[in-house]
Amino acid sequence: MSSIRLPLGALSAHADGALRRYRAGFRSVWVWRSGERVRGYYDSCTHQGGALQQRGEAMVCARHHATFDAVSGQRIAGEAPEGSILPPAELAVEDGKIVLFLPDNDV
Numbered sequence: 001m002s003s004i005r006l007p008l009g010a011l012s013a014h015a016d017g018a019l020r021r022y023r024a025g026f027r028s029v030w031v032w033r034s035g036e037r038v039r040g041y042y043d044s045c046t047h048q049g050g051a052l053q054q055r056g057e058a059m060v061c062a063r064h065h066a067t068f069d070a071v072s073g074q075r076i077a078g079e080a081p082e083g084s085i086l087p088p089a090e091l092a093v094e095d096g097k098i099v100l101f102l103p104d105n106d107v
């Protein structure tokens with residue numbers, strides 16, 4: 001059970017239907033918003049852990065250019081294994097803030 005909570009930012013500051021990267025300590029998380037719902041993935045390519053960059057509706061790895069869908073986190077093309085999905089981040093909206101939950105052993 002996750003119990004460590006890291007506020008990432010105000011939901012109102014994140015445009016509806018937009019993808020945005022947040023940093024929380026040494027973590028980097030991509031968050032996609034749809035209305036009051038958020039979905040997110042850690043900034044770590046499923047090939048060799050490269051950092052991602054936004055390109056339109058997708059995220060592209062800076063190392064070998066694997067491409068991932070911004071909404072599902074699923075690999076679309078490139079060097080990352082077929083069928084792979086970016087590591088999901090546990091997120092919620094609480095009191096108008098986007099909150100990242102971490103496992104107890106992640107500190």
Ligand code: FES
Binds near residue numbers: 045048061062063
């Ligand atoms: S590390 Fe991302 S494509 Fe190789």
